[in-house]
Amino acid sequence: MPENTDNLNNERDTQFRALLEDLVKAITTSSSRETLDVSSIYDIVGKLCRHFRAGRGVTTFYENEAAEKRGDGDLYEAYNNGNASDIDLTQRVVTGARTIVISQVFLENGAAPWTQLERERIDMIQKMIFSFVSRSRLQKIVEKLTFYDRDGYPNLPNFIRHLQIQSQNGGLKNHAALHFNLRHFSLVNQKLGRRTGDTVMKAYINQMAEFLDEEGMVARIGGDNFCALCPQDKLPRLIQMLKSSTIVYDEITGDKARVSATAGIYLIPDDFRCNDNSDIMDKIVPASILARTGGGDHIVYYDRRMDKNREHFMMVQQQFAQALARSEFKVFYQPKVSVYTGELVGAEALCRWFRDDQIIPPIRFIPALEQNTDICRLDFYMLEKVCRDLRRWQESGKHLVRVSVNLSRKHLLDDDLTEHLLEIIDKYRIPHRYIEFELTETTTDVAFTDLKHAVSALKTAGIAIAVDDFGVGFSSLNLVQDIPWDVLKVDKTFLPIEDDNVLSRRSIMFRHVVGMAKELGLECVAEGVETAHQVEILRDNNCDIAQGFWFDKPLPHDEFEKRLEQHFYHIDD
Ligand code: C2E
Ligand code: MG
Numbered sequence: 001m002p003e004n005t006d007n008l009n010n011e012r013d014t015q016f017r018a019l020l021e022d023l024v025k026a027i028t029t030s031s032s033r034e035t036l037d038v039s040s041i042y043d044i045v046g047k048l049c050r051h052f053r054a055g056r057g058v059t060t061f062y063e064n065e066a067a068e069k070r071g072d073g074d075l076y077e078a079y080n081n082g083n084a085s086d087i088d089l090t091q092r093v094v095t096g097a098r099t100i101v102i103s104q105v106f107l108e109n110g111a112a113p114w115t116q117l118e119r120e121r122i123d124m125i126q127k128m129i130f131s132f133v134s135r136s137r138l139q140k141i142v143e144k145l146t147f148y149d150r151d152g153y154p155n156l157p158n159f160i161r162h163l164q165i166q167s168q169n170g171g172l173k174n175h176a177a178l179h180f181n182l183r184h185f186s187l188v189n190q191k192l193g194r195r196t197g198d199t200v201m202k203a204y205i206n207q208m209a210e211f212l213d214e215e216g217m218v219a220r221i222g223g224d225n226f227c228a229l230c231p232q233d234k235l236p237r238l239i240q241m242l243k244s245s246t247i248v249y250d251e252i253t254g255d256k257a258r259v260s261a262t263a264g265i266y267l268i269p270d271d272f273r274c275n276d277n278s279d280i281m282d283k284i285v286p287a288s289i290l291a292r293t294g295g296g297d298h299i300v301y302y303d304r305r306m307d308k309n310r311e312h313f314m315m316v317q318q319q320f321a322q323a324l325a326r327s328e329f330k331v332f333y334q335p336k337v338s339v340y341t342g343e344l345v346g347a348e349a350l351c352r353w354f355r356d357d358q359i360i361p362p363i364r365f366i367p368a369l370e371q372n373t374d375i376c377r378l379d380f381y382m383l384e385k386v387c388r389d390l391r392r393w394q395e396s397g398k399h400l401v402r403v404s405v406n407l408s409r410k411h412l413l414d415d416d417l418t419e420h421l422l423e424i425i426d427k428y429r430i431p432h433r434y435i436e437f438e439l440t441e442t443t444t445d446v447a448f449t450d451l452k453h454a455v456s457a458l459k460t461a462g463i464a465i466a467v468d469d470f471g472v473g474f475s476s477l478n479l480v481q482d483i484p485w486d487v488l489k490v491d492k493t494f495l496p497i498e499d500d501n502v503l504s505r506r507s508i509m510f511r512h513v514v515g516m517a518k519e520l521g522l523e524c525v526a527e528g529v530e531t532a533h534q535v536e537i538l539r540d541n542n543c544d545i546a547q548g549f550w551f552d553k554p555l556p557h558d559e560f561e562k563r564l565e566q567h568f569y570h571i572d573d
């Protein structure tokens, strides 16, 4: 008899060892793979359960203790023969990541109780399962944190990983990569509220993801910036969606919003290899910036010349600090003139960079400085120079005029902007009525409320604020109505030219924009006035002030000083 029991024990022992070996093997091979193979492991766990006369084996995973209390966990049932008793062996483990794993094995109804040795063996298996399950779950959590953003959109690492995998499998053939920015999204948020804005964005991106399906993908880079991968035969339809989509954001009421985007597109060549971020981002981002800020086409395809641009950007960024320290940036003043009297009523301070006997215009360096906050340093520098000049002119008894300084929208991220600006103005004891700030309306990366806040604060301090380049970018009536601007500067693209008759689109637009500005009590300045005929048009439309080559180009300090002394321009009646 003892021999028989021994034999039986030996047989069970061998069976157990074989199963254990299989389990170790399955866990190790599975761990060395990208994704864990749960089914092969549970298959072995099932056999082990039968071996130990268990009716059921489950593991439950909780993300944290609170989730455990709520009973909100993920249950993995490795085995269930439908005949479990309530006698169980339970283990609970809190992992280093504060996740909780509970493993339970239930004895089968009517089966012989577990021996001490069996209990020890079950305990050992449970410990092995712990490390496996928590690893598999942690992998999911890490995946979620690494490859999705807080709002659940796939993120940049996800996009790059996808490209890399596709690139290895030849899956990028005949595809295009895109970077796009939603237009006016801050206005959508402002109009519909943040929550509905989020819903609109989600619906828009979901619609796109559905359209791209398995053959492509769309990921959020941050804010209202996205990347996408798209098969080239679907590109025309995708571009249509980018240019304009109507999104029904409330199924019940049928309420809709229109969403459009500017995009940079790279047609991926057959021999393209994606090794890291920059391989693709260096192509689609500059194209996208051009699409957003170029003022022309809202869809721009990458071309090689953009690489040159990038080199130029880097060169400017490298030289900037030194150039600032060496005072290579100079203020030029462009007069603003009353179209009725010819009186010099103001001036705009415009920056020029003197380097190696060359004068570099702003278009060659401002976009590079706007990539980071260097532009803010330049603007403060310009303000300081303007204040110093105003102080000197005042002390030498000149008839002062209000000078406007351009402020990049990047400043609006600075909570203490008003204090910083006033500090400089007051240091030179400049009466506030002699300072004006111009803010462009072309960028959307700043929240509307920040803009409103900054404009109101400066206005309270008695400083005039102008909306610059009105008409290009996202001119919106909301922007003009809801923010207390003092001055509206109509962009030169709105100004009728020689061939336009009074019924041309440009003439009509100009008339209405000026009319609206007046209606709202704003001072109206037309930029880019180049001919006597245009001065006349301004007068006919009650646009009081002109700035442009017809009167003067931006002038160096000394020449502008002469204009201050003359104070009037000769204008024909
Ligand atoms: P902006 O503020 O709209 O300045 C007006 C631009 O129109 C100036 O170009 C000016 O020279 C040009 N302009 C004036 N009259 C005429 C005209 O009759 N015909 C034509 N075709 N153009 C005219 P500029 O000086 O090259 O400056 C370009 C832009 O660079 C400015 O546009 C402004 O946005 C930016 N900028 C210049 N200086 C600064 C600065 O100190 N800080 C910041 N943040 N931006 C600046
Ligand atoms: Mg300006």
Ligand code: MG
Pocket (backbone or CB within 6 Å): 468, 469, 489, 491, 527
């Ligand atoms: Mg302008």
